[in-house]
Amino acid sequence: MRYIILLIVLFSCSSLLAQRKYIYLNLDMNKPLSNTEWIEDLSMAAGKIGYRGFITPNLSAGVDLGWANFDQYEPTSTKQNATGAITTDYFHYIYSYSGVISGQYYFKPEDEDRFFPYAGLGLGASTNEYVLYYNIYQESERSWGFLARPEIGLLFRFTERSPLGIMAAVHYDYSTNKSDTFKYSNFSALGFQIGLMAMTF
Amino acid sequence: MRIVVSLSIIIFAALTWGCQTEPDSAKLIDQMVVSTNFDPQADFAAYTTYAIPTDTIGFVSNNSTDTIITSPESTFPRQVLSVIRRNLDDRGYVRVARNENPDVGVNVMVVNDFNLFQEVVYPGGYGYPGSYYSGYYGYGSYYYYPYVNTYAYNTGVLIIELVDLKNRTPDNKVKVVWDAYLGDVYSTIDRAKQSEDAINQAFIQSPYLGK
Numbered sequence: 027m028r029y030i031i032l033l034i035v036l037f038s039c040s041s042l043l044a045q046r047k048y049i050y051l052n053l054d055m056n057k058p059l060s061n062t063e064w065i066e067d068l069s070m071a072a073g074k075i076g077y078r079g080f081i082t083p084n085l086s087a088g089v090d091l092g093w094a095n096f097d098q099y100e101p102t103s104t105k106q107n108a109t110g111a112i113t114t115d116y117f118h119y120i121y122s123y124s125g126v127i128s129g130q131y132y133f134k135p136e137d138e139d140r141f142f143p144y145a146g147l148g149l150g151a152s153t154n155e156y157v158l159y160y161n162i163y164q165e166s167e168r169s170w171g172f173l174a175r176p177e178i179g180l181l182f183r184f185t186e187r188s189p190l191g192i193m194a195a196v197h198y199d200y201s202t203n204k205s206d207t208f209k210y211s212n213f214s215a216l217g218f219q220i221g222l223m224a225m226t227f
Numbered sequence: 228m229r230i231v232v233s234l235s236i237i238i239f240a241a242l243t244w245g246c247q248t249e250p251d252s253a254k255l256i257d258q259m260v261v262s263t264n265f266d267p268q269a270d271f272a273a274y275t276t277y278a279i280p281t282d283t284i285g286f287v288s289n290n291s292t293d294t295i296i297t298s299p300e301s302t303f304p305r306q307v308l309s310v311i312r313r314n315l316d317d318r319g320y321v322r323v324a325r326n327e328n329p330d331v332g333v334n335v336m337v338v339n340d341f342n343l344f345q346e347v348v349y350p351g352g353y354g355y356p357g358s359y360y361s362g363y364y365g366y367g368s369y370y371y372y373p374y375v376n377t378y379a380y381n382t383g384v385l386i387i388e389l390v391d392l393k394n395r396t397p398d399n400k401v402k403v404v405w406d407a408y409l410g411d412v413y414s415t416i417d418r419a420k421q422s423e424d425a426i427n428q429a430f431i432q433s434p435y436l437g438k
Contacts, residue, residue, distance in 0.1 A: 071248060095248055102258065104432050110264035111432040117250040159250050161260045162382060162411045 045227075047079040047088075048181070050193045052221030056094050058120075059214045064098070065118050071095040074219055078128070083135035090128050090148055090175075094215075096120040117159040122213070124173050124199070126150030140183040140191070148175035154203040154213055171203035171213070181223055193223040257416050259425040262408040263433050266391075269404035271436050274393060277320050278329035279312055281305070285336030290381075296337060303418070307335060310423050311387060314430040319438030332401075334388040337412060343379045384410040385422065387429065389436075405436065 054072035058065050072095065078088030100116040126148030133143045152173040157166040179195025196218050203213040265271075282298040282305050298305045311333060312322060323329050389405040407429035415421045430436060 097248070097250075099250075104428075106432075109267055110262065112260065112262045113428050113432055114260040115258065117255065119249070121247050159255060161255055161258075162414050163260065 045080065046225065047077065048223050048225040049075075049077050050221055050223040051075050052193060052195075052219040054092060054094060054217050054219040056096070056199075056215045056217040058096055059216055060212055061208070061210050064208055064210075065096045065120060067096070067098045069094055069096045071097075072122075072217070074221075076128070078130065084132045086130045086132070086144075088128055088130075090124075090126050090150075092122075092124045094120075094122045094217075096122070096215075114160045119155075119157040119159065120213075121155040121157070122152060124150065124152035124175075124201070126173060126175055128175070128177070130177075130179075140186055142181035144179055144181070146177045146179070148177065148197075149173070150175075152199075152201045152203060152213075154201070154205070154210075156205045156208040156210065158208070165207065167205045167207045169203045169205055169210075171201040173199060173201040175199050179219075181225075183225065189225050189227070191223045191225065192220065194218075194220045253416065256411065256414045257421075259409045259411065259415070259421050261425050261428045261432065263429050264406050265433065265435065266402065266404040269391065269402075271404070272438055274330040274391075275321060275438070276323040276327070276329045277315055277331040277333055277389075278323060278325045278327075278392075279308060279315070279333040280335070281308065284308065285334065286339065287336060288339035288341065290339060290341035303422070304335075306419055307385065307422055307426065310426045311335065314427065318430070318436050328392075330391075330393040331404075332390040332392050334386075334390060334403075336386050337383050338386060339381070339383040339413070341379070341381045343377070345375055345377045381413045382410070383412045384408050385412045385425070387426070405433065407433075 052074045053070075054074050056069045056072050058067075058069075072093060074090055074092040076088055076090035078086045080086045096119065098118045100118060102113065102115040104111050104113040127150055128146050128148035130144045130146035133145075134141070150173050151170060153168060153170045155166060155168045157164055175197050177195050177197040179193060179197075181191055181193050183189075183191035196216070198214070198216055200214045201212060204210055283295050284297075284304045284307060286293050286296045296304050315333070316322065320331070325332075385408075387407040387409075388403045391402045391404045395401055407426070409422065409425040409429065412418060412422065
């Protein structure tokens with residue numbers, strides 16, 4: 027554990043000292059992949075913000091923070107049990123927040139061209155709050171878990187000397203967030219993010 | 228540059244929208260939750276008669292000493308009781324007076340939970356240990372008066388119980404053989420209509436009730 031923490035600290039410090047860095051702010055679209063009986067709808071209400079610094083011309087490291095709201099409406103139905111029944115409509119919600127330390131490998135060196143395709147991996151933690159709303163009532167459960175996020179993406183600077191550009195990426199999130207109440211053994215989602223990137227030289 | 232501005236606006240709007248959202252409150256309360264329970268040992272076909280009040284229902288509240296809601300002070304009891312009566316009649320039960328030895332007694336009540344709480348807000352952090360004054364009148368700044376936020380929530384459940392009067396125990400105890408919890412009756416869009424729909428639904432989801 028000590029070595030992992032040391033590695034993360036070294037990784038973060040090296041990225042802070044790096045010469046070229048970029049920050050980004052992205053809109054994130056996510057499709058849940060686990061327990062889709064509860065929520066399977068695509069979520070557009072999500073975002074990511076991050077900071078990354080180049081350690082070598084092809085490698086960067088940084089921090090990514092993300093949040094996402096997933097929701098789905100369950101129309102009115104009657105659920106029977108052994109001694110009764112309940113009729114209502116339900117609103118399923120998941121509020122998810124995540125933070126990862128990430129590393130990226132760029133297929134072109136940082137000072138070449140305006141396009142920077144990359145592949146990366148983020149490791150960190152996420153917290154999910156699962157909420158079931160019905161009428162004025164609600165049931166909820168919060169859980170924390172380990173998060174792994176492989177990602178492929180592209181940085182595109184508007185001009186060769188412009189610090190501004192667009193960032194687009196596809197990521198897969200796998201977290202160990204469990205919810206016994208809402209029958210999640212883990213939580214995973216596939217996301218597509220696009221937004222603005224600002225690079226310093 | 229136009230692309231940057233447009234993208235910034237889109238991202239800002241999306242991220243703002245992405246803050247922890249909740250369901251539309253109007254959609255949440257446009258129908259009541261209907262929960263029913265029954266005693267599996269009860270033989271509902273064995274009952275023939277029932278007794279029910281005409282214009283009074285019970286009231287249990289942490290905010291009032293009233294113990295009943297009655298007409299004509301409120302139109303709610305008559306409306307609720309008539310819908311319950313119609314459903315019981317449709318199931319083949321016969322209404323009788325309380326002194327005519329009914330098989331089933333019908334209890335109807337509203338359980339109300341009223342909560343009020345307040346908090347004092349100090350703009351600029353005044354009042355919190357370790358924080359600075361946000362300013363004070365006469366010292367080139369502004370004094371922000373603290374203000375009080377008052378929150379209240381008022382919730383209520385309409386409860387219907389069928390009590391088995393036919394099979395009293397030797398020490399004259401009776402048993403609830405069916406109940407329905409309908410809520411919330413305070414947060415509604417159309418209380419009369421939603422209550423009627425909820426009562427009808429309580430009987431629909433209880434097909435074992437009837438002769």
